[in-house]
Amino acid sequence: MERVDLNPPTDAARHADAYASAPLLNCLLREVARPVPESGDRPAYRLPGTGRLLRVRPGRRPADPEVRADGAWHPLTHADLVKLVAEELRAHTGLPNDDLPAEMLDSRDTVATLLAARARTLAPEDPYLRSEQSLITGHPHHPAPKARGGGPVAAWLPYAPEAHARFPLVLLGVREDQAVDEGDTAALDALGTAPPGYRLLPAHPWQLDLLARDLALAFTDRRLIRLGTTESVVWPTAAVRTVYEPGRDLFLKFSLDVRITNDIRRLWRHDLEKLDRTDTAAREAFAAMGPPAVWLSDRGYRTAAFAFEELAVLVRDGLRGHLLPGATPLLAAGLAEGFDGSPLAATPDPDAWWAAYLRQVVPPALRAFDEHGVVLEAHLQNTLVAVDAAGSPVQALFRDAEGAKLLSDVSREAGWERLVYCLLVNHLGEIAAALAEAHPGLDPWPAVRAELSRHPLPEIPGLLAAPALPGKTNLLLRWTGADGADARYLPLPNPLRAGDAG
Structure with missing residues (x-):
């Protein structure tokens, strides 16, 4: 029946x-x-x-x-x-x-809420912000990429990048004897003025709402005071908890006690305490490589001793001092997902566009690994690709010291597996698929093989001949309750293998 x-x-x-x-x-x-x-x-x-x-x-x-x-x-x-x-x-x-x-x-x-919100909201004019706020699908191999912790819509929608949100930050004062400051956090002091005896501490309003009960005593005994909000607004990026202030060209990354994809998005103490070491290694690697590749440095962080992880805010380099003249940065994940004005679908010469893309993205990731022992988490959401006036890629910018690893801490084999997953499977695989979908008949994999073959890493011949690449198992990882940072891989057919692509 x-x-x-x-x-x-x-x-x-x-x-x-x-x-x-x-x-x-x-x-x-x-x-x-x-x-x-x-x-x-x-x-x-x-x-x-x-x-x-x-x-x-x-x-x-x-x-x-x-x-x-x-x-x-x-x-x-x-x-x-x-x-x-x-x-x-x-x-x-x-x-x-x-x-x-x-x-x-x-x-x-x-997703349903975001689609309805987008229908009544204008996308940002800036193509960079448009690319950061374009991810309605999000992670293409995650069972719940857009979950927002199950809270009411009113709690999260005002801060959703996919809904083209923008909002002021809350300004707090943390009593000086309770303030923790590491690295270069001078940019935070330009956001407002703290009274004598206090340090300025910006807070994400969603996180502050989540912490309301836990912080009640700190406000009562004046270890924390409220100082209003920032005069200018910030734009949430694809990561949700990281925001960009275009006027000051400033990125700030906050803790957010919400599960987004695999993890509760806190700035964990163990990550913050090793941040300077990892960021310094990445910064020095890119300095040695020279332009046009860029590392967006996580300069430092500030927090409160009594809420070390919960109120932490990380200061990241802005874009303007790093970009080539006339170049427009775009989020790689936005290129894979698609957004109004994306050059991926519009390019009249997809072969040349793809070759240019690979020339910018692949060499810095391989050289950082091989020459400097830095394993970039070079996935779609951590990579910006800057394009010239014609839409052709001319520069790659990488970010997120929290996700980067050092070969001094992990084996070369484990580091290589992680790099292959992030760079090839998560990143290039998705861009290649989007390009082939937009330009039927294009085979993107010979160009990837050619680009990889230019680099003398000992792992490259084995990579090109391997029957499989590592694919992360986000569904089984989440179902079995494994730690979100504990990546587990299964073999995927290798499109780089001669004769296997198409």
């Missing part, structure tokens, strides 16, 4: 379902499902835990999932897909998990 949906989804609901289902399907197909040979135009997959058959419309953003039941294919809403995935993972792993399905549903509801 044919199933009749008494509450068919609206166009808006279908739109939100499509955005939220694509990354969840990417995870399921990469990490769990097994392809069924010769399954026709719409690939079919066996789910090994439950034995069910699933089919999707193929592509880099899989769509229109259907499950086989009672001799017919039945379409799945996002909620149906979440239920199917949860049942599969319980059977596949033998472990229960009630939190992740809730996050998946929260992610979809967030």
Whole structure:
């Protein structure tokens, strides 16, 4: 008997379902499902835990999932897909998990809210800010990339980059004997004026709301005082907790006690305490390489001793002093996702554009690793690519000392695996797929092989010949409750291998 949906989804609901289902399907197909040979135009997959058959419309953003039941294919809403995935993972792993399905549903509801907000909000005119605020899909291989901690919409929407938010920061004064200051934080003092006996401490208003109960005593005994808000507004970037103040050309990164993708986004004490060492190594590596590649330095941080992680704010280099004349920076993740004015789809010569992109992005990451022992977390969200007036890439800017590793702390093998995942699988793989989608007939992988072959790292020949690349398992990582920083990989077919691309 044919199933009749008494509450068919609206166009808006279908739109939100499509955005939220694509990354969840990417995870399921990469990490769990097994392809069924010769399954026709719409690939079919066996789910090994439950034995069910699933089919999707193929592509880099899989769509229109259907499950086989009672001799017919039945379409799945996002909620149906979440239920199917949860049942599969319980059977596949033998472990229960009630939190992740809730996050998946929260992610979809967030997408619906963001789509509605964007329909009534103008995108920023600045193409850089537009690229940072473009990520409606977000991480393309995460089961809940847009979850916002399950809180009410009113708590997070005013600070959502995807909704083109901008807002002033809250200015606090922290009593001098309670202030902790490391590195170059002079830029913070320009944001306002603290009274005698206090240091200025900007705060993200969302984080301050989350901490209201915990900080009540500190305000009562005046270890903290409120000093109003900044005169100018900041724009949240793709990372949500990192903001940009264009007037001062200043990036600030805050703690945010919300789970976004795999982690609670706090500035953890152990990361802050090793920040100077990691950032110095990266800064010195890029200084030795010289232009045009750039490292955006995490200069220092300020916080309160009694809320060390919760109120920490990190100061990062701005853009203007680093950019080539006339160059416009764009977020690599925005190029993969697509935004109004993106040069990736508009370029009349995709082969030349791609070769230029690779020339800017690949050499600094490889040289930092091989010559300086710095493993950049060179994924899509940590890389800016500056383009000239014609839209051609002329410069790469890398950021986030918190995510970088040093070979003095990890083995070269582990560092190389991490670099290959971040740079090749997460970053170049997504840009290559977006480019091929926008320019049918383009094979992006010969150019990647050619660029890698120019570099004399001992690992390159093995990389080009390897049958597989490491793919991070975000779905299984989250289902099994592994630490968010504990990357686990499974083998993915290597498109760099001669004859395997296409």
